[in-house]
Amino acid sequence: MKALQAKESADTNEAVDAAIEREQAIVAGIRGDAADRPMPEDFDALIEHLLSTPMEAMDYETVRCGPLMTKAFVAHIRDNQKKLAAAGPSGEESLVELQALEEWVMVARERQSEREDNARRAAAVEANGGEAPPVTAVPIDANSETSKSETRFSVGEKFEILMSCAANGVDALRNAIIELAKKDEIDDVLVGMLQSNALNAEEAGDEGRAKFLRKVAEVCVRERKAAGFE
Known part of the structure; x- marks a missing residue:
């Protein structure tokens, strides 16, 4: 009996390990496939690209396609939503997809803005020899003889x-x-x-x-x- 239980336990562990390996391979394959796919050339292609990307690869695509997700792209999504809404029941499924995509894109745009801000700061630090750029001092002692209407800086x-x-x-x-x-x-x-x-x-x-x-x-x-x- 113990031998049978041990064999069943071993078989179960092997099955679990195999399932985990398959899942990891699927995820790795999805990400690899996403990396090999060409970048979309227009807004409609970008919409189709994102809608056809599995959720497991969406974080990767957030970074890869981030620069393409402009304010104009969001406006294009909303224009398509209006067309689908006007189409009635036949456009409901696609409309729901675009509404979900818009929400995701808005988050992706925030993350892209953060990446760009961080990149600008990093470039400024690198240009300054690895240190944060010095703060330009603002004089705190006023020129008492200078009229308030005159400024010291352009x-x-x-x-x-x-x-x-x-x-x-x-x-x-x-x-x-x-x-x-x-x-x-x-x-x-x-x-x-x-x-x-x-x-x-x-x-x-x-x-x-x-x-x-x-x-x-x-x-x-x-x-x-x-x-x-x-």
């Missing part, structure tokens, strides 16, 4: 100060904004430049940078008011 210089500080983290950026606000260096021109760059980033599909620049502009306006300047 709008381009102030923008560079903010971006340099941003590379060193949120705290460094916030401190720079506060110091600029205290010296009445934040004006409508700087805020306009931030918003304009945000719009350009959005049109280029860089949603993460657009959101960041709009947030910086918002904080600039708030700190300017807190410093007593309207």
Whole structure:
């Protein structure tokens, strides 16, 4: 009896091990197949590509196809959803698929923006010899003889100060904004430049940078008011 039980246990273990190996092979094969598939050349091809990709390979495809998932691609998905909704019951199944795909793409776009931001920071560090770029100092001693209507920095210089500080983290950026606000260096021109760059980033599909620049502009306006300047 014990010998029979031992044999059954061994057979069960072998079956489990074989099932695990098959699953691993399937996943590896899926990922390998995804890597070998050509990149889609247009939005319709990208939709078909993503819908035909097994869930096990979707994380991989998030990275591989991330740059293609632009704001225009999301708009294309929504246009297709409208067409399918207008088609009635015949388009319901495909509509549900596209709605699920849109949700997935929105998450993928956020991750892509994070990767691009991290890549920019890494490039800045590498260009600076492996260290974070130095923070451009903002003078804290005011020129008492200088009129408040005169600024010590051009709008381009102030923008560079903010971006340099941003590379060193949120705290460094916030401190720079506060110091600029205290010296009445934040004006409508700087805020306009931030918003304009945000719009350009959005049109280029860089949603993460657009959101960041709009947030910086918002904080600039708030700190300017807190410093007593309207």
